[in-house]
Structure formats: structure tokens, C-alpha cells
Amino acid sequence: MTRTPTSTHDSLARELARRDAAWWRDLAARLAVSIGGVSTILFIVAIFAFIGSQGFEFAWNRLSWSELFFGTRWEPTVSPPTYGAWAMIAGTAWITAVAMLVAVPLSFCAAVYIGEFATGRRREWLKILVELLAAIPSVVWGVIGLQVFNPMIQSVFGVQIGLNVLNAGLILGLMAAPIMTTLAEDALKAVPDSYREAAEALGATRWQVIYKVVLPHARPGLSAAVLLGIGRAFGETIAVLMASGHTLMAPGSVFDSAATLTATIAAELGEAAVDSDHYQALFVLGLVLFFITFAINLLADRIVRGRRRS
Amino acid sequence: MVTAAPALLEVRGLGIRYGDKVALQGVDLQVRPNEIFGLIGPANAGKTSFLRAINRMDEFVPNMRVEGEVRFAGHDVQHITNLYALRRRIGVVFPLPVGLPLSIYDNVALAPRLRGMRSRADLDAIVERCLRRAALWDEVKDRLQNLGSLLSGGQQQRLTIARALSQEPALLLLDEFSIAVDPVTTMRIEEVLKELRQELTIVLVTNLVQQARRLADRTAFFLGGRCVEIAETESLFSGGAKDQRTIDYLEGRFG
Amino acid sequence: MTRSAMDGFRATAHELRSLQAQRLMRLLFLMMALLLLVPVLGILGVLVVEGAPGMTWEFFSQKPSKLGAAGGIYPALVGTVWLTAVALMVALPLGVAAAVYLSEYARDNWLTRIINMAIVNLAGVPSIVHALFGVGAFVHFMNFGESILAASCTLAVMTLPVVIVSTREAMQAVPKAFREACWSMGATRWQTIWSIVLPNSVSGILTGLILVVSRAVGETAPIMFTGAVFLRLVPPESVFDRTMALSFHLYTVSTQVTGVPRHVPFAVALTLILVVLTMNALAIWFRMRLRGRKKW
Numbered sequence: 001m002t003r004t005p006t007s008t009h010d011s012l013a014r015e016l017a018r019r020d021a022a023w024w025r026d027l028a029a030r031l032a033v034s035i036g037g038v039s040t041i042l043f044i045v046a047i048f049a050f051i052g053s054q055g056f057e058f059a060w061n062r063l064s065w066s067e068l069f070f071g072t073r074w075e076p077t078v079s080p081p082t083y084g085a086w087a088m089i090a091g092t093a094w095i096t097a098v099a100m101l102v103a104v105p106l107s108f109c110a111a112v113y114i115g116e117f118a119t120g121r122r123r124e125w126l127k128i129l130v131e132l133l134a135a136i137p138s139v140v141w142g143v144i145g146l147q148v149f150n151p152m153i154q155s156v157f158g159v160q161i162g163l164n165v166l167n168a169g170l171i172l173g174l175m176a177a178p179i180m181t182t183l184a185e186d187a188l189k190a191v192p193d194s195y196r197e198a199a200e201a202l203g204a205t206r207w208q209v210i211y212k213v214v215l216p217h218a219r220p221g222l223s224a225a226v227l228l229g230i231g232r233a234f235g236e237t238i239a240v241l242m243a244s245g246h247t248l249m250a251p252g253s254v255f256d257s258a259a260t261l262t263a264t265i266a267a268e269l270g271e272a273a274v275d276s277d278h279y280q281a282l283f284v285l286g287l288v289l290f291f292i293t294f295a296i297n298l299l300a301d302r303i304v305r306g307r308r309r310s
Numbered sequence: 311m312v313t314a315a316p317a318l319l320e321v322r323g324l325g326i327r328y329g330d331k332v333a334l335q336g337v338d339l340q341v342r343p344n345e346i347f348g349l350i351g352p353a354n355a356g357k358t359s360f361l362r363a364i365n366r367m368d369e370f371v372p373n374m375r376v377e378g379e380v381r382f383a384g385h386d387v388q389h390i391t392n393l394y395a396l397r398r399r400i401g402v403v404f405p406l407p408v409g410l411p412l413s414i415y416d417n418v419a420l421a422p423r424l425r426g427m428r429s430r431a432d433l434d435a436i437v438e439r440c441l442r443r444a445a446l447w448d449e450v451k452d453r454l455q456n457l458g459s460l461l462s463g464g465q466q467q468r469l470t471i472a473r474a475l476s477q478e479p480a481l482l483l484l485d486e487f488s489i490a491v492d493p494v495t496t497m498r499i500e501e502v503l504k505e506l507r508q509e510l511t512i513v514l515v516t517n518l519v520q521q522a523r524r525l526a527d528r529t530a531f532f533l534g535g536r537c538v539e540i541a542e543t544e545s546l547f548s549g550g551a552k553d554q555r556t557i558d559y560l561e562g563r564f565g
Numbered sequence: 566m567t568r569s570a571m572d573g574f575r576a577t578a579h580e581l582r583s584l585q586a587q588r589l590m591r592l593l594f595l596m597m598a599l600l601l602l603v604p605v606l607g608i609l610g611v612l613v614v615e616g617a618p619g620m621t622w623e624f625f626s627q628k629p630s631k632l633g634a635a636g637g638i639y640p641a642l643v644g645t646v647w648l649t650a651v652a653l654m655v656a657l658p659l660g661v662a663a664a665v666y667l668s669e670y671a672r673d674n675w676l677t678r679i680i681n682m683a684i685v686n687l688a689g690v691p692s693i694v695h696a697l698f699g700v701g702a703f704v705h706f707m708n709f710g711e712s713i714l715a716a717s718c719t720l721a722v723m724t725l726p727v728v729i730v731s732t733r734e735a736m737q738a739v740p741k742a743f744r745e746a747c748w749s750m751g752a753t754r755w756q757t758i759w760s761i762v763l764p765n766s767v768s769g770i771l772t773g774l775i776l777v778v779s780r781a782v783g784e785t786a787p788i789m790f791t792g793a794v795f796l797r798l799v800p801p802e803s804v805f806d807r808t809m810a811l812s813f814h815l816y817t818v819s820t821q822v823t824g825v826p827r828h829v830p831f832a833v834a835l836t837l838i839l840v841v842l843t844m845n846a847l848a849i850w851f852r853m854r855l856r857g858r859k860k861w
Contacts, residue, residue, distance in 0.1 A: 009318070013384050016383060018392060023395075036659050036662025039725075040680050040683040040684050040726075054701045105597065110601045113597065113598040133601075136838060136841065139783065140783070143815060143819050147827070147831070181601070206587050207591075237692050238692075266693055289691050293691055294686055372673075394751045394752070408742045408743065410746060457861075459860060
């Protein structure tokens, strides 16, 4: 098998200068998978472009933005039609606020218990349970709102209608809590153990460690969790449509029925004639939703990343 | 030594930096075909960085910068058409052994398969030959289907050597291969390396000065990122070293 | 040991108090954690109690009658399988490709940062906005019409981040040393991916696949305007047909149809939840099993 030095040299040189099948295959694979990578950007841009373009003609020529945001009457089918989305904006805000009042304490306490107190098997089981909760479909939550919470609210609070802000808020709170628990627990986990050990070495109890050391350091992550929870509750559609009573009036209390931006689109898109003003107005609402969730996600991402860098 | 043949590896003005930290500078040397070229020196002398630059592993170290020129078979490795062919023809054994999470058999058969070898008989032959040469065959011949990544450290080291040999390299770079291997096995592998000199060229980085003496035809001494001295091994070890630092190192005064 | 030395370890009144406070806190947090879990488990209990009587063989094998108030859910079941399968066929290759790109080829540059941002936002966009996109892009622009194809494409775009994230995580769990060992042998990046990285991230790809199925089965908003119909008694025959779907059927029998017996929506909801939770449990089991199997 001995090769003479010179011939080895020449055949080697030829080999290094030749692009073989493996080389070309790698190039092809690289191109193929980068299409996959770039497709994500493409989809985000396309979502913006398609929703924007569907509503563009109407938004540009006939829509008054001040009426959209502050007008109290959403009457696209009477003539002359009015497109005031204030009732839905208020409804969305009310329901999201109630949802957060439910979800923040529940999820943060659950995260602290899972992350700081629970150990071993119990901890694993709790995490699995939380994960399973997050998987319950929206429409099933809607049925729970209609069939379980509705009569419950009616009898407990003695109100006529159980499909209201409270019902939808409770549902959304329970829906958002699992994902917020997971995010909050991640935030707690990101606090280095050395901090905890240092505080414990000084004789602090577990709770003192959590309260004085862990929570302050986890604050950015926890705020990101709340933000993403808001984004989640805010974007939820079918469950709110079913549980909120879907009434186009700004609510005055948690016992009033309400409508959200998302639910209005879902309720009316089927009835609006394609390319009519009504149809386009619904796409404008979609665009508003898109921008708000975009902003929430970017902000949450910023907070978490900014934390990691420092 | 045959001096008429062109050098297999030619290094001119090689410098390596990691960010601001200089690991190697101004290295000039030539490795001739079918020789064992020893590379000795204390820790942080730049030996491993030198090897990385040869088979272009700098591509995978984010802040590693290479200056100067490395020529393999006449090609500047920085501007080579088919980088994979370069790495295929250069076998490397780094000091931390890595058994791939494949069966022992597949670990050794991987390189031939990537070259397109499909015949079971050919693969069997190459696997056995490489494992024998790496002094691992007797220990694993009955369990070739076990995971290579679950072997002991010393066995993984020899598996890595077998894998490098399965590439049928023209140049073999060994970086402290005996670090996790017992002395008897080390001796067996050293015997194999001497035989292999018939077929290929070896650059042997070692922290064992005596290993370089036993194996290398010529030896270079690296210190603090510079190449201090290159000489025929025999003359270097029999009092022919010119630089005082080399003499001190060989006599064990530092390092 | 003398008595005085022992005393040095005895808790002071203050320390005892803080220890008690600690126990109290622990209990309090456990209660709050349970407050999250118990109502939901109770609700699931209600679903089982109310829905189980309706879950007969006829319920799964027959067509609905009286607008869904009676009969079974067979066409909706078949429709959901169609929708999910087609969504998977679109989302899986795209998502795995994106994950391979991000984990194995991409460098840390502006393009990668934008892609990551796009994934985060794609996951955060409300489902109804995805529905609007589906209507604009797939139903009208691509001219798929309201069909399984349009609905599945919408679901695929929506679940794409799930596939990407779980695949990428699994790929990044493969130690870099394996890649370097492979590269140093002259393997191309693609050969390394194919022979080392992908075989060791199958768990992540499978988890992603299962989670996509679970998401696609449960979603309602994205399909209600892109291909799901209220009533269609024959199962679909091609991807250009419209179809009934389990989730949309649950929505309509709960809200649009009058005179539905109480057990019907519960039975549909129970069916849906069983599918989804089984899928998720499967994903969790997979992850734990593969995490437990030591390969290096």
C-alpha cells in the first residue's frame, strides 16, 4: 500500500480542487433548510400584507380612525353604517384585566411552589399537570363557560345573565395561568443558585430567600410572563365569544355582558360579504390586533433578552 | 531523509488569535511526506491551535483568527475549493476522546460510508483493520453493536484513533493521544504508528518528551506561541539543541 | 456533650417564629397552586360525568341528525383527521427545515435574529388573526377556496413555531463535540446532520409532531372561515372538499343550534379533550423516556 510521495501529492491536490457529490449535496441541503428558516419571516410579513391589503381600500378612503377608536356605535349593517370599536376595546380591556387578576396570583404562587418549595416527584407531577392544563382547547373552555360557569355565576351572585365579563375573565385567567406558570418558573429558575445559597448561609429561611433574593432578581422574567399572559388572554377568540355574552356595549361592571375585538371578528366575518366595507372593517380590526400582539411580544422578548445580556 | 519530494505540509508565518489573545505567531515549518513530525512544548505553547489551523477547525471556533499560510499538498487551506476533502485527508485525534453516539462498528464505518463505501465485506475489513491498529479490537470484537459513546475514556480514545485511521488519511494529527491510555497499550499504538509511516505522514503533539524521542524523525519545540527550534530528533536529544530554552525543557527544568 | 453546648443549637424564640412563618408560607403557596389545579380538575370531572353517557358506539359511528342535536359525530371525526394530517404534512417539513437551519447552519447575525423574532411573533399572533390571514392568503389569493387545504395551511402556519422550537431544542441538546468530531473527519454539515444530529433529535421532532396534532385538533377560529362547515353529512373525499370538524361542531352545537340535549356538547367536548390530552401525555411520556435513555 506504499504510495510514492509525488503521486500522492498530485492525486491529493486534484482531490482538494474537486467539488464532489457530497459538497453539492451539502449546498443543496443548506439552500433547502434556509428556505424553511426564511419562511418564518415570510409568513409574518405575509400576515401583515394580506390583512393590511384586505382592509386597505376602506381604511384609506372611508374609515375615520378617531371614530374607530372612540366611537361607541358598531353598526356596520344599518345605513349609514358606523364603525366605532370603543365597546369592544373596553370589553377587551375589562375581560383581560379580570383574567390577569385571576391568573397572576394563581400562576405566580404555583410557580413559586413548583420552583422553590416542591421537590422530586411531586414537582414533576405538578409540572406535567400544568402542561396538560395548557393544552385544553379554547372551544372546550367555551363550553365550560356556557354550561358550568354560567349557572354558577347566576346562582352565586344572583344575576340574570351569567355570560359576562366575570365569566369570560375567569375562563381566560384559567387559560392563561398554565403558560404564565411555566414562564414564571423559568424566570425563577434563571436566578443563580449561588444567590440562594449565599442568603441561606446568612441564616435566612426559605421564604426570606424567596422574598428578598429570588423574586427581585426574577422580576424582568416575571413581567415578561405577565405580558405574554396578557397577549394570550387578549388574543383568545372562541372561548370569549362563548363566555362573554357577546354584547356590543361597553361594560360598566363585571356582571355586564361584553364583546371583544377578537370575538367580533369571529362572530361577523361569516356574515359580511367579501370586500364589502363591513368585511374590510373586520380586517382593520385584525390589523389592530396584529400590531398590539406584535408589540407585546417584542416587548416581552426585549425584557427577557435584556436581562440575559446583563 | 528524502528531501527531493515536495513538503506535504508547508507553514509560513502562521499566527493564531482568539479575540485579542495571541495563541501562536510567526511559525514557519515543513512536514515531509512519510515522516513523523514531533511537536513538544509546555501547556499553552500553541500546539493544539496549530493543529486546528491545519484542518481548518477554526471555522467552528467563533473568535479564532488565522494569519499566514498553511499549504497542504500545495493548496492554501484558507482558500481551498473542497474543504471537506481536506478534512477527509487529514485525520485528527484530539486529547478529549469523543465516541459518537453510534455503535462501535458504525463509529469506525462512518468515514468510509461518507466516502460512499457500501459493500458490507469492505466495511467489515476496514473496521477490523482500524480497530486492530488502534489496539481496541480484542476488547470490543464481541460487542461491536454497543454504543461507542458509552465506552470507557481510554477505549473512546482508541476508538477515536481507529476512526481517524478509517478515513485513510494522508496526514494524521495526533494530539496527546496517550493521555487516557495505559502504558502497555500506548506502546502497542506507538508500534503501529511506526508501521504507518510507510503509508502516511504523522504530526505528533505530545507532552511526553520521551514519546517524541521514540517516534519522531524531526521534532519542533513550541513555547509561548512561538516555534523555538526544529531539528532532527536524534540530534535534538543528544545535545544538539541550540536554544537554551529547548535544553532547559528537555532536561525537565520547566513545563 | 455538656448542656451549655447543646443550648447553642437551641432555636431562639425569633428563629422559631420565622420557622413557623416558613411553614405557613409553604402551605399558602401549596394552596394557591392547588387553587389553580383543583377547579380545572373539577371541571374535567364535570365533563366526564356529563359527557360519558353520551359516548356510545353510535355516537362515534353515525352521522349527525337534527342539525347536530341528535345522532353522532362521525363526519366531524373524519374531518378532523383530514385537517390534522394535511396540516402536519405542511408544518412538519417546513418546521424541521427551519429548525435545522437555525440550529446547524445559521450564524449569529441579523438574519438569525429576525427569524427568531418572527418565530416568537408567529406564536403570539391571535388565532383569529391567523384565520383572517388564511381567508386572505389561502382561500382567496391562492384560490384554494374554503377547503381542507386552506384550513390546514392556516393551521400549519399557526403551529409552525411549535415544530421549530421543539425540534431546535432537541437538536441543540446534542453536544457540539459530536459535531466537531464528525466535521473533523471530513463530513459535510449535511452529512453530520443526517448521521449524528437528526437521529439523536427524533424525540424532539416527535414531540413537535404530537403537539401540532394536539393544537390542530383543538383549534376552532382558524378553520371556521377557511374550510370547516356547520353540517356536511358525507366525509370529505379530497383536500378541496369542505368538511365538518370536531372543534367547530362543538362550537355550533353549543351556540348555534337550539334544543340540543345537555349531554351532547359535553360528549363532544369530552371526545375532544380526550384526544388532546392523550396526545400531550404521549408527548410528555416520549420526552421523559428519551431523556431517561442514556446515549452519552
